[in-house]
Amino acid sequence: MSLTEAEAVFASVHETALNDLITAFCTDRPRYLVYGSPSFVPVTTVAETAMPGIPFPGIPGGINWRIRLGVPRIDLFKQTDPLPPELVLGPGQFSGRLDAELCIDCRKIRIDPKPPRPNSPTYGDNPNNPDKPRDTHPIAELTCFKLQVFLIGHLEHVMASNGEDAIALAVDQVEIVDIKPTDLESFLECLLFMILQAVLAEIRLPLRALRAGAFQLVPTVGPLIEDDQIKMRGTL
Amino acid sequence: MAEIIAALDEAGANTLLDTAISLIPLQSDSGSGSLGPFVASYAVSASLTNGDVDLIPPDIIRIDDLRVDWDINFSFGIDLSTILPDFCLPQVCINIPCVGRVCTPKICIDWPTISIPVHFADFIKADADFRLDISLVGGVWKVQAVIVGIPNLQFGATTAALLAAIGLAVTPILLAIPFIGPFLALAVNAILLAIGIAGLAGFLGPILTPFVSGIKIPIYDQPQLFPVLPAQSAVDPQVDIVIDAIAASVAHNGAEDELVLTADISA
Numbered sequence A: 001m002s003l004t005e006a007e008a009v010f011a012s013v014h015e016t017a018l019n020d021l022i023t024a025f026c027t028d029r030p031r032y033l034v035y036g037s038p039s040f041v042p043v044t045t046v047a048e049t050a051m052p053g054i055p056f057p058g059i060p061g062g063i064n065w066r067i068r069l070g071v072p073r074i075d076l077f078k079q080t081d082p083l084p085p086e087l088v089l090g091p092g093q094f095s096g097r098l099d100a101e102l103c104i105d106c107r108k109i110r111i112d113p114k115p116p117r118p119n120s121p122t123y124g125d126n127p128n129n130p131d132k133p134r135d136t137h138p139i140a141e142l143t144c145f146k147l148q149v150f151l152i153g154h155l156e157h158v159m160a161s162n163g164e165d166a167i168a169l170a171v172d173q174v175e176i177v178d179i180k181p182t183d184l185e186s187f188l189e190c191l192l193f194m195i196l197q198a199v200l201a202e203i204r205l206p207l208r209a210l211r212a213g214a215f216q217l218v219p220t221v222g223p224l225i226e227d228d229q230i231k232m233r234g235t236l
Numbered sequence B: 001m002a003e004i005i006a007a008l009d010e011a012g013a014n015t016l017l018d019t020a021i022s023l024i025p026l027q028s029d030s031g032s033g034s035l036g037p038f039v040a041s042y043a044v045s046a047s048l049t050n051g052d053v054d055l056i057p058p059d060i061i062r063i064d065d066l067r068v069d070w071d072i073n074f075s076f077g078i079d080l081s082t083i084l085p086d087f088c089l090p091q092v093c094i095n096i097p098c099v100g101r102v103c104t105p106k107i108c109i110d111w112p113t114i115s116i117p118v119h120f121a122d123f124i125k126a127d128a129d130f131r132l133d134i135s136l137v138g139g140v141w142k143v144q145a146v147i148v149g150i151p152n153l154q155f156g157a158t159t160a161a162l163l164a165a166i167g168l169a170v171t172p173i174l175l176a177i178p179f180i181g182p183f184l185a186l187a188v189n190a191i192l193l194a195i196g197i198a199g200l201a202g203f204l205g206p207i208l209t210p211f212v213s214g215i216k217i218p219i220y221d222q223p224q225l226f227p228v229l230p231a232q233s234a235v236d237p238q239v240d241i242v243i244d245a246i247a248a249s250v251a252h253n254g255a256e257d258e259l260v261l262t263a264d265i266s267a
Helices: A015-028 A182-202 B010-022 B157-175 B181-213
Strands: A009-014 A034-036 A065-069 A073-076 A094-107 A140-159 A165-176 A218-226 A229-235 B004-008 B027-035 B038-049 B052-056 B060-079 B087-089 B093-096 B100-103 B107-109 B113-137 B140-147 B216-223 B225-229 B239-253 B256-266
Touching: A009 A015, A015 A073, A015 B225, A015 B239, A015 B256, A065 A182, A094 A165, A094 A182, A140 A182, A140 A218, A165 A182, B004 B010, B010 B038, B010 B052, B010 B060, B010 B216, B010 B256, B027 B181, B038 B181, B052 B256, B060 B181, B113 B157, B113 B181, B113 B216, B113 B239, B140 B239, B157 B181, B216 B225, B216 B239, B216 B256
Parallel strands: none
Antiparallel strands: A009 A229, A009 B004, A034 A065, A065 A094, A073 A094, A094 A140, A140 A165, A218 A229, B004 B256, B027 B038, B038 B060, B052 B060, B060 B113, B087 B107, B093 B100, B113 B140, B140 B216, B225 B239, B239 B256
């Protein structure tokens, strides 16, 4: 079987090169992997993306948070990297694995100095109240946890930010291993599912880069995942 | 296994080379050369047009009927005395009564040296083999198809047409010379005979061969530090990868011969 088959041009990129491209993107533009609210990321830079805090009544500035993702490692069908049993890599799919660290800025809240109503839930927090419970939190404390996240997805043919034909990694399913209770695992999986869909959709790799600039290729077949590669066929 | 593979079938290679050859700029040269017994100074330009591509494993691209369109202006000088017989008005004497014998002087025509400018344009076709050449120079990866050897340029009917063009160019110049009338046909034939087919081939061959023998057709030309995405803002700088290795070959895959480029990259 020829590489071009019925078309004039063929191009393929192996998963090792795809991971190099993703690493290059994430190294040159690390802000696509780090997001945080103002106490963590006051302003967007090359390294980090500033986001608003999570608004909540009574918490000035909202709840400050940060998520820091590792560079995803992609495995194109056929499966090379191990996956948790909940995930099955099918034809045309890729799997991914990455680390994720989520943090919140756990702060003691200064309460309104106006006299509290006796039935107010914050009554006991009045510093002038002799019955004030013992303070168990410092003024501010960075609370984080790390996870390893597995995912399954497929390719989407998209336009890169400069208008070129490109691919993006679309996430179909996310799995976090061994978190109890199960509902907490499901909650975190859903949270990371949404976050990773958005993050990976922004890592758009031009088809020109996938073939290292060799030849022109207007795709008529693909991009599709086969044999640990992304393959495309088309015309000049 | 190569990390990145790109391949063209023969039709694709034909299209690629159509474009690549058409982008080779018009080439020109000037100088002087032997045109039969004469020395001609010339200015010549030539452009190339792709022919039919045949991919031959493991690394040959054959182009049949590679066309060279050429345009030449040349001029050469001829001392007509070397090709025309001396022409003299003989001395004439007459006897004049009371005066005696009077003679006119013998008058000989000194045939001039003339310069003949000729313009001619035509094309030739050649079959040529090209071998793939890969280089990394100054941080740029290049793959070029470099011609193998020097193809034999067959001028064929071109030489006869050029002889006719020389005949046409020389006639009005000769007509301007006094007393040439009876010798016109003789002079033209003598000039064309002196040059001859062999003279023209010997003149054109060394002039046009360099346009073909030096051909390098660009196939791939990319910086080693390859830009994946351009810079888009202060917080979104350019994204680059490094192309660590490039290879090129002609491979026989299935029923097809394909031009294959491979690349290895790193972040």
